[in-house]
Amino acid sequence: MSEIEAYLGMGGYGPFIWAAYFLSTFILVGLLAQSRRVLKKQEALLLRLKAIQRGDRND
Amino acid sequence: MLMHRYANPTRFIRIADTIFPWAGGIMVAAFVIGLYLALLTSPADYQQSEMVRIMYIHVPAAWMALFTYAFMALSSAAVLIWKHPLALLSAKAAAPIGASFTVICLATGSLWGKPMWGTWWVWDARLTSVLILLFLYLGYIALINAFDESERGGKAASLLALVGAINLPIIKYSVDWWNTLHQPASVFRLDGPAIHSDMLWPLIVMAIAFKMFLLTTLLTRVKSELTAVRVRNIQRSLNGNLV
Numbered sequence: 001m002s003e004i005e006a007y008l009g010m011g012g013y014g015p016f017i018w019a020a021y022f023l024s025t026f027i028l029v030g031l032l033a034q035s036r037r038v039l040k041k042q043e044a045l046l047l048r049l050k051a052i053q054r055g056d057r058n059d
Numbered sequence: 060m061l062m063h064r065y066a067n068p069t070r071f072i073r074i075a076d077t078i079f080p081w082a083g084g085i086m087v088a089a090f091v092i093g094l095y096l097a098l099l100t101s102p103a104d105y106q107q108s109e110m111v112r113i114m115y116i117h118v119p120a121a122w123m124a125l126f127t128y129a130f131m132a133l134s135s136a137a138v139l140i141w142k143h144p145l146a147l148l149s150a151k152a153a154a155p156i157g158a159s160f161t162v163i164c165l166a167t168g169s170l171w172g173k174p175m176w177g178t179w180w181v182w183d184a185r186l187t188s189v190l191i192l193l194f195l196y197l198g199y200i201a202l203i204n205a206f207d208e209s210e211r212g213g214k215a216a217s218l219l220a221l222v223g224a225i226n227l228p229i230i231k232y233s234v235d236w237w238n239t240l241h242q243p244a245s246v247f248r249l250d251g252p253a254i255h256s257d258m259l260w261p262l263i264v265m266a267i268a269f270k271m272f273l274l275t276t277l278l279t280r281v282k283s284e285l286t287a288v289r290v291r292n293i294q295r296s297l298n299g300n301l302v
Contacts (some may be wrong), residue, residue: 010109010110010112011103011108011109011110013108013109013110013174016110016113016170016171016173016174017109017110017112017113017170019170020113020116020117020166020167020170020171021098021116023163023166023167023170024116024120024163024166024167027159027162027163028159028163028272031155031156031159031276032272032275032276032279035276035279035280035283036279038280038283039279039280039282039283039286042283042286042287042290043286045286045290046286046289046290046293049290049293049294049297050293052297053293053296053297
């Protein structure tokens with residue numbers, strides 16, 4: 001067995017350990033990405049509405 | 060009052076924008092170093108061998124699940140006492156983050172329990188009280204989103220968050236008060252940490268990474284909520300002009 005295989009196997013506990021690390025990464029990265037996406041969407045919407053509001057005043 | 064100075068939305072956004080790159084940078088650095096220590100250089104446990112590596116995410120996630128709830132409960136107290144709008148937005152922004160920490164804590168605990176205890180789940184006091192913590196988070200999220208006008212939903216949700224804070228000491232001391240399958244504390248003990256520094260350091264670095272994750276995500280979400288309020292205000296004034 002190669003060194004890398006032995007490392008990934010984690011003494012037979014590999015599936016449990018890697019599942020825990022991957023799941024946690026997935027949740028944290030997903031939450032941060034979703035939070036960023038919502039912020040960008042709200043900011044874009046705010047800019048659009050501000051432009052409309054300025055247009056209103058000019059009428 | 061000092062608190063109100065920081066509670067000004069424009070000022071908040073300015074401060075948040077200054078803190079954000081630092082918090083994000085420290086978070087990335089701490090995750091890189093923490094994962095390197097946790098997965099490569101830290102030793103295997105004499106009883107649990109490699110399985111102990113789950114600790115480096117399970118324990119910081121558990122700490123942050125409690126910390127985030129404490130933050131949410133304190134913010135909720137500020138909502139109920141001072142009717143503070145920024146406190147409500149902060150608590151609302153924190154809830155999904157805390158819920159995520161709790162899910163990570165429960166899931167990694169389950170993955171740890173199976174090979175070590177021989178079961179994915181057991182209804183012992185520690186595990187059950189953390190599951191209740193998750194339900195409190197979910198209940199809060201459901202309540203605060205249940206009303207169109209956020210004031211009523213905000214009041215009900217804040218009350219839930221505050222009453223639910225009684226669960227925090229129960230979680231902390233569950234391993235001492237009851238005979239649980241879950242082990243008692245190893246780090247925060249009156250007689251000092253009962254854990255070797257080779258394991259304590261990766262744990263501390265991962266805890267910093269998790270804390271910075273809370274900070275960056277919380278700042279992002281509060282900023283989102285503030286922007287949403289401004290969007291609603293403009294929409295309302297535009298609709299008013301149409302009528």
